[in-house]
Amino acid sequence: MPNPVTNYFSEFKVLKSVSKDFWLTNAIQMFDGLAYFSMITVLSLYLTVNCGFNDVDSGAWVGIYTLYITAFVFAVGSICDVIGIKKSYYIGIGLLAVARLGLGIGPDILKGEALQWSTRAMLIVLSLGTAFMSPVTMTSLRRFTSKSVRATGFNVYYLLMNIGAIIASAVVIEVSRKVFGDVRGNLIIFDFGFLMSLGALACAALIREDNYAEESEREAGRGEAKRPIMIFMEVWKESAFQKLLLFLVLTIGVRLVFTHQFLVMPKYYTRVLTTDFELGLANSINPFIIVVGLILLIPVINRYSTVRLIIIGMAVSASSLVFMAVPLEWILAIPGISNPQQAYLFIIVAQIFVFAVGELIFSPRFTEYIASVSPPDKVSSYMALSALPTFISKPINGFVSGILISRFCYDGIRPKIETGNVSYQQSPEFMWLIYLGLAVLSPIAVIALRNFLTNKPAAESTTEAAAP
């Protein structure tokens, strides 16, 4: 039997032939990933602890930040085709550098309302900068790889991104919070992000953007890019698109669990455990499992059908919340667990592990699914618009998470849990029961509507059948 690790890495040999611009793109991504993943984990804590936002406002603003990223990605997604890769990088990284520096030093020079308004402004700048990075990185990776090595190039990118997430959590967050404490540490993480932006800027300056790996793509790239609003107007009446939208809406419940990772979990961890809990280490488990799974599991599970894997993966991911939703007494009844600290640690690790396995199964299948249900000439349009449902759900989730945290997981709930002052209906476990309900709806709804979602309209099926 072939060794999956050797198999996975042997594929990378083909990258010997790629230009240094490909690696510079990955270096930029690594710098930016280290800054992004460390920042997003502590963002909700930073807003509350360092800027004085209450739980509701901090949840809302993390939601608003992610909403603006989605909105700006729609708008500036095609900008690098117009102004070029380097200029796009300069603008994106420049905005990120300004915002990260502003957020890092803001609490030291401003207080009260002034600080909160400057933080809100900086979050919008940060979202615009973040929106630049993803499309320009995709364009760069495509441009600097030939067709024969492109798939491998994207695999390396995905691998490095997850490695960046591991380092950001296990090293950057851990060291910052350990050395500088749970308050100052948050600011250091933003300062670190600013330094990473400078590193990314230096790499961007070295890129030769005219270095097309496929000469044939030089002219193709100069075509007129479609406006997102035009794309939407073109496809919104198509039944395939409507079905895709329905599918995406149905799966929001479980996909929102991703956002809990930075919206809810940091406060949950530090409030049910301790303020100085090793937040970074806990958050590094997920990308670690993803990296290991990419190597060991993906080749095996790829044998199954896309929809089946999506349903299984979603069900596994949703079930991860069961650990958090059951009454604490049930966990305390497990042999070897004798106090709430141990019980919550068990719950957290189990949830992270099970969720990561589910994510590993269903997350990569999403893109595949969208491609499979899109008419062949409109794959990119459907892909571009696939973020629409999350566009609506992100701010709602932000507001809801803030309200739920302030009710069921407020700062200081731990003493009340330990002394029996918190009933199940007032506990963090009840908050997770609400989220579990939402998440479980996704696989159930997809199973119920499976035939409708996967059946192509009669006319399209006939056309396909008639095709050679």
Next chain:
Amino acid sequence: MTKIRTILLDAAILFAVSTVFVIAADFAFSGLKRKIPKDDPVVTAIGQGEWKPVEEILEKAQSDPTTRVEVTNRTDEHGRTSLMRAAYANFSDTEKLAETDDVRRHMVESLLAHGSAINATDKDGWNALMWASWSGLPKVADTLLGTGADVAAKDKLGNTALMIAARRGHADIVSKLLAKGADKNARNNAGLSAIDEAVRGMKEHPPKFYKDLQDSYLKSISALR
């Protein structure tokens, strides 16, 4: 140039649509948010361990008795005052906890000097002394006890500060509470006394994993006998 203008226009449209959506969502959730008080700068500064800005707020409010009461005795949605927040900490690192105890003691002194109600209770019936007893902040507890904190106060479940400190194994606080006349024979709604709580706490923290806590639990138990 036209392309850039188009992109900028799209960005502006999408930004406007997103903003409208955010405002709509904010409005939709305003009913649920109404009960949640606005951010309290005093509590934020307590969390940051920065006392200067709070001193400034309190000094400023000193001249106006209405504002003074508002600032020092404002409660959050769980009925907690800033004094209770100053008496609460939750660190696993004992050094960090000791540092916090030092800083918070001054905060508590200042809050009390500015009119904080020492025996105010939150929705569960906890006063600041109970928060300090759970947290393991002996200097804060000392300050509160020296300023007239009620050692006999019980929460809704009948727990006293002594029971809470005993359950957590904070021997130093147990001794201070006993010295101030806390009743070691009092029982909570579950029928448990402080010593029962200490024994229960010790069982919950087996020596295999919590070697450092054993001494403290034993000291508490012996003081409570």
